Amino acid sequence: MAEVEETIKRIQSQKGVQGIIIVNAEGIPIKSTLDNSSTVQYAGNVHQLLLKARGMVRDIDPQNDLTFLRVRSKKNEIMIAPDKDYFLIVIQNPTE
Amino acid sequence: MSSKRPKSKEAHKIKGKDKKKENNFPTADEGASEPDHPDYIFPLVLTSATQELFGCRADEDLTGENPYKLLKKEDIVQDMKTRASVSDFSPIKQLVLDYPEDELLLVFDRDFTYGQSFYLVLTVEAKENILKPSVQGDDEEQINHEEEDEEMIIPKTPESRPWMSLGSEQEIEEESVTESRPRLRYKISPLLRRCGAPVCFSDRIALDGKEGFVECPSYQDKSFSIREMERHTAIQASGDTKHSSTQTLWKYPRNMWTQYESREFSPEEKEHHLQSENLKNFITSVLTRFEISLQQNHITDVFCDDWTALCEDDGALTGKTETQLKEYQSFMDLHFSKEKTISHIHWHPTISGVIAVAMTERLSLEERIDNSTKLLLNPSYILFWNFTDPINPQLQLECPDDVLCFQFCPSDPNIIAGGCMNGQVVLWDISAHVERLQDTRSGGKNISNKLDKNNVTPVVRYCAVSGIENGHKAPITDIQWLPETFELSKLGIPVENPSRISVQLGTCAPDCCVLFWDLRPPRVVSQSLTDVKQKSEEKPLENPHGVPNTFKHLNLTWKPFIRVSLPKIGSSGEYSPLKFSLRDNTVDCPTGDKPPQNTDREEGCGFAQLRVPSAKQQKPLENISTKLYVGTEDGELVYTDWKIEKDNDSGRLLSSKPIHRLLVHDTLVNTVSRSPFFRDIILTVSSFSFAIWKEGVTSGPILRSACSKMLRTVGHWSLSRPAVFFIGKEDGSIEVWDLLQNSHEPSQSQNISSAAVTCISTSSISSKQHLLAVSDRLGTLHILQIPWTLRRSSNSERQIVKKYFEKEEERLEYFEKRQIQHEKEKKEMEAEQQRKKTEPVMPLKQEEELEAEALKEYEQFLALEKVILKNMGLLTETEDRSDL
Numbered sequence: 001m002a003e004v005e006e007t008i009k010r011i012q013s014q015k016g017v018q019g020i021i022i023v024n025a026e027g028i029p030i031k032s033t034l035d036n037s038s039t040v041q042y043a044g045n046v047h048q049l050l051l052k053a054r055g056m057v058r059d060i061d062p063q064n065d066l067t068f069l070r071v072r073s074k075k076n077e078i079m080i081a082p083d084k085d086y087f088l089i090v091i092q093n094p095t096e
Numbered sequence: 097m098s099s100k101r102p103k104s105k106e107a108h109k110i111k112g113k114d115k116k117k118e119n120n121f122p123t124a125d126e127g128a129s130e131p132d133h134p135d136y137i138f139p140l141v142l143t144s145a146t147q148e149l150f151g152c153r154a155d156e157d158l159t160g161e162n163p164y165k166l167l168k169k170e171d172i173v174q175d176m177k178t179r180a181s182v183s184d185f186s187p188i189k190q191l192v193l194d195y196p197e198d199e200l201l202l203v204f205d206r207d208f209t210y211g212q213s214f215y216l217v218l219t220v221e222a223k224e225n226i227l228k229p230s231v232q233g234d235d236e237e238q239i240n241h242e243e244e245d246e247e248m249i250i251p252k253t254p255e256s257r258p259w260m261s262l263g264s265e266q267e268i269e270e271e272s273v274t275e276s277r278p279r280l281r282y283k284i285s286p287l288l289r290r291c292g293a294p295v296c297f298s299d300r301i302a303l304d305g306k307e308g309f310v311e312c313p314s315y316q317d318k319s320f321s322i323r324e325m326e327r328h329t330a331i332q333a334s335g336d337t338k339h340s341s342t343q344t345l346w347k348y349p350r351n352m353w354t355q356y357e358s359r360e361f362s363p364e365e366k367e368h369h370l371q372s373e374n375l376k377n378f379i380t381s382v383l384t385r386f387e388i389s390l391q392q393n394h395i396t397d398v399f400c401d402d403w404t405a406l407c408e409d410d411g412a413l414t415g416k417t418e419t420q421l422k423e424y425q426s427f428m429d430l431h432f433s434k435e436k437t438i439s440h441i442h443w444h445p446t447i448s449g450v451i452a453v454a455m456t457e458r459l460s461l462e463e464r465i466d467n468s469t470k471l472l473l474n475p476s477y478i479l480f481w482n483f484t485d486p487i488n489p490q491l492q493l494e495c496p497d498d499v500l501c502f503q504f505c506p507s508d509p510n511i512i513a514g515g516c517m518n519g520q521v522v523l524w525d526i527s528a529h530v531e532r533l534q535d536t537r538s539g540g541k542n543i544s545n546k547l548d549k550n551n552v553t554p555v556v557r558y559c560a561v562s563g564i565e566n567g568h569k570a571p572i573t574d575i576q577w578l579p580e581t582f583e584l585s586k587l588g589i590p591v592e593n594p595s596r597i598s599v600q601l602g603t604c605a606p607d608c609c610v611l612f613w614d615l616r617p618p619r620v621v622s623q624s625l626t627d628v629k630q631k632s633e634e635k636p637l638e639n640p641h642g643v644p645n646t647f648k649h650l651n652l653t654w655k656p657f658i659r660v661s662l663p664k665i666g667s668s669g670e671y672s673p674l675k676f677s678l679r680d681n682t683v684d685c686p687t688g689d690k691p692p693q694n695t696d697r698e699e700g701c702g703f704a705q706l707r708v709p710s711a712k713q714q715k716p717l718e719n720i721s722t723k724l725y726v727g728t729e730d731g732e733l734v735y736t737d738w739k740i741e742k743d744n745d746s747g748r749l750l751s752s753k754p755i756h757r758l759l760v761h762d763t764l765v766n767t768v769s770r771s772p773f774f775r776d777i778i779l780t781v782s783s784f785s786f787a788i789w790k791e792g793v794t795s796g797p798i799l800r801s802a803c804s805k806m807l808r809t810v811g812h813w814s815l816s817r818p819a820v821f822f823i824g825k826e827d828g829s830i831e832v833w834d835l836l837q838n839s840h841e842p843s844q845s846q847n848i849s850s851a852a853v854t855c856i857s858t859s860s861i862s863s864k865q866h867l868l869a870v871s872d873r874l875g876t877l878h879i880l881q882i883p884w885t886l887r888r889s890s891n892s893e894r895q896i897v898k899k900y901f902e903k904e905e906e907r908l909e910y911f912e913k914r915q916i917q918h919e920k921e922k923k924e925m926e927a928e929q930q931r932k933k934t935e936p937v938m939p940l941k942q943e944e945e946l947e948a949e950a951l952k953e954y955e956q957f958l959a960l961e962k963v964i965l966k967n968m969g970l971l972t973e974t975e976d977r978s979d980l
Contacts, residue, residue: 001370007379014390022375028359030369040358068385072399079389081382085374088382094393 008033011090018076021089023047030086042078046089050082136222138188139205139212146184149175150202163204164227169195191218201226421830421846421868421880427453427481428876429489436476437851438871440501443859446509449483450490450533451859451869453877454514456498477555478502478514478524480533481877490533492555493524500571507580507598515572515603521613521654523560562613562654568605574675577601584612588658588739590722602678602738603656606729608670610738611656660738662726665757671734673726675768677778723755725791727765731782733758733789756794760787767811773818773894777901781811781823790905795912798904799839812856814882816866817889819897824853828872832886835897848878858882 008020012033019034019042027047032039054066069080076093142150150167172185172192185192192200201217203226217223302308361369369375392398437458444450455477459467476498480491495516502514502522510527526533532554578584578600583593593599604610662671726734736754761782771777776791777798786808787797807826814820819835823842828849831842851873860866866882 003376004370004379007383010383011386011390014387015394017390022379024361024369026359028361030361030366030375040360044358068389070389077393079386081385083378083382086378088379088386090386090390092390092393094397 004031014092016093018091018093019089020091023087023089025085025087034091042089042091046078046080046087050080050087054082136217136219137210137215138191138218139210139215140184140188141212142184142214146175165202165204166199167202169198169200172200188216188218196220197223420844421832421848421882421886423848423878424867424881425483425486425879426876427451427486427489427879429479430487434875436875437873438854438875438877439499441855441857441869441871441877442502442504443857443869444480444509444533445504445506447530447533448859448861450480451857451877451879452478452480452493452502452504452512453871454478454495454499454502455875456500456517458873458875478512482533483879489553491526491529492553493526494555494557495522496520496558496561498571500573501575503575503577503601505598506577507596513575513577513601515568515575515605517571518564519568519570519572519605519607520564521562521567521572521575521601521603522558523615524556525559526556529554529556560651560654562656563652566655568603568607568609568611570605570607570672572603572605574673575601575603576676576678578612578678583614584658584738586657586740588612588660588722602676604673604676604726606672606674608662608672610660610662610673610676610724610726612658612660612738613654613656658738658740660736660740662728662734662736663753665754671726671732671754671757672729673734674729674765675727677725677727677768677770723791725768725778725789726754727768727780727782729764731759731761731763731765733760733765733768733778733780733787735791735794758789758794758796760797760800761785766809769811769813771813771818771821772815774898774901779811779813779821781808783807783809786811786823788901790901793905793908795908798901798908799835802840807852809853810856812858814886815858815860816882816887818894819889819900820886822856822858822868824856824870826852828853830856830868830870830880834886835900836893848872848880849874849876851876 004022008031011017011020019032019038021032021034021039021042022030023043023046024030027043029039029043034042049071050066050069053069057064057066066082069082071078071080076091079090079092081088150165150171169192176185176189176192195218197220201223203215203217205213205215217226300308435458436455438453439456440454442452444452457464457474457476476495478493478495478499479489480493482490493512495514497516497518497520499514499516499522502512505511505513510525510530512524512526514522514524516522577598580596580598581593582590583600585591599615600612601615602610602612662673664670722739723735723737726736728734734754734757761780761784763783765780765782767779767781767786769779771779778789778791780787780789780797784803784807785801787801788799789797804825806829808823809826810824812822812824814822817834821833823831823833825831827847828851829845829847830853832844832846833839834843837843848870849872853870853872855869855871857869858866859869866887868880868882870878870880872878
């Protein structure tokens, strides 16, 4: 538990980080630094995007697998790291 | 068989003949019995005598190549007769005699094929056969031999043989048709008498009667029916098709709804997950990736397009070359602008292309007093100009007195508040004429309507004036609406404004106070007294001038609800404000609601229905600064708070003392304006110089201009570029100051008119057209186009200007510090000097002391020397003792 907290603090201490969300494999958020409605929104949408992205990578080359996904938008950047059972979402505003 | 014959012959011959022959014969017989020779061949031996006789000597007359000799029968018979039994031919005597022809063939048989060296051919046929075929054979053999060498075979032409009938003749005979009898001939001739007689010919149709023709129709002869044994047929397979139809049952439509909720974990489950090892491993493994990416983003912005960012800055310099303000239009009214000047300009906030101008008399105070009667007859106006019509103003607002300043209400552009020369605040409501302003702006489609109104500019009378006793006692020089986000309570505390309409405004005048007015009717409690008065007033005054009833409740009874006085700091008296500037605070609502649009609201009823809320209901807002800057007549900039404090001693409401004041300018301050980009930067302009201030920096102005020869009459910030502001001068020229380029002189100066500039205002019609309205003392309004360089700001301009101001601020701080340090140094200097002065009082004492000190030092030195030498081991014990 402490490790998780510590890691979250480390990420949060980086410049421009707006929020961190830990989600399980089904898209249900486990822990988040944002408010509930945003968390649920992010988790659901990111989950779908992740499935699509992973499917695409494996479709092209079955030996390959998705390790990291970065979505850059006008206002911020959303970084997603998938795993077998969980995935972690970090939202950062990089141009501050 | 064949062998028998010769045997019989030989037997025959033996009977009657020679014994020699018998020897010969058996041998010949033996020899002959072995080879097969035909009947017609009789092998015999011929003695040499016989040979000589017949000329058939072996190997001489008859050779291998020519073995044939024809012997005459007579000769043979002769021989036989002469030699009887000795003759070689005696055995075949009979045969010879029987031989039909005259010549017999004798063949030399070299090879002894028939047993003897010669043989006689007994039959004619054989003779023929042998001779001819042999001849032929010889020939052929020879030819064959020859040809064998040549290796060519010539096909043998078939030899014709005599016909051998095999019975075919009979068939032919049977088939051939021959005449079996001679042909019969008949001659028929009619009777003579018929010949030559006239004959009558007639027609007859063939179909008449049955004798006309004989039909031979075809019929199917059964004997010829052919049965089809074989037939070609083509077959094609096709699918089974079946037509079918179906129809859905019509059901009536029914609304259905469903509601979903996203899945969430309960806190226990979350805890469980957070505790799991899996999650820990995952997080630790994923952390590095994130850190790299997060840091990457800060190291460099990958998506920043340097090329476009670069060229934007350059474009500003090398782009359009026009830097001058171009004259766009100018307005001058012939009827009303004679001998008048424009005191204030304000653009219509919503309708583009409409500008309002306040006309005042161009007279000094003394002249005013002299001509006061005349002035009463000539009322002053605020004129509305429209770009489409440069000659006739669109609207006139009647004022009770010269209006020195006015402003459109920010929430409702139909309400205009103005401050007059006599200290009254005037309100107009032009909602009835807005369509006219908009119509003409669009080009005037209704010509018929315009015909009536073209000649006459409608005059709108003011709908409310403040009460004279409670208002200002000096001409109102500045009037400003409070923004619609907050309102002030009785004590000056900003509270939330639920209605989102600007209902309050502030005015200032050189009578040393700033007043705040409220548009809404006063509270019910106090209304009981005034209500009756109002009602009684209302009845007789029922819109005599066609004035709308918007502010009926205020007319002539309007009182300010806050009076802020400006007592001087450190001395008695008060500051006399000329211009003031409020910090433009807009409150951000937490839920992000924007203030509602004002276009559709009916303001006429709105103001009357609004009531001043009770103090308890109001919610104070915290983020609003209640401080304002005031520019005074004496050239000071006063920073004060408008909140009213309750003086505990006397229970009176007193305004607080100003926080600080700065004397910078020499003459009166004619402009105090805030930069539209930076909330805390203020520009103050007075006659000879101007200064830029930052709120909070109390040591001095950030920027202070040099004194100019020409009086500066007015200043105005640019709306689009944070570093640009305009200064109007007395000679009618406009100075454009660009802080990015020069801060000691204007970047541009352009002459607009011959008279002094009285007011400047900017407006942006569109992104491509920014207009600068300049009014001059002669009453002409000039509209100028701001060129592209002054209009378009580069991306980083704001940052640069901000940094510039901060740098200046630091400079001021540094100066202060330097000053402090300077003072400190000065004090130290003085202290030292004082010390020096006190020194020569005790010179002698010091000498004695010096000697004593020197001795002491010497003794100390000796002791030290001893110790060192001792430590080094150089000093022996004896020396040590001796010294002691």
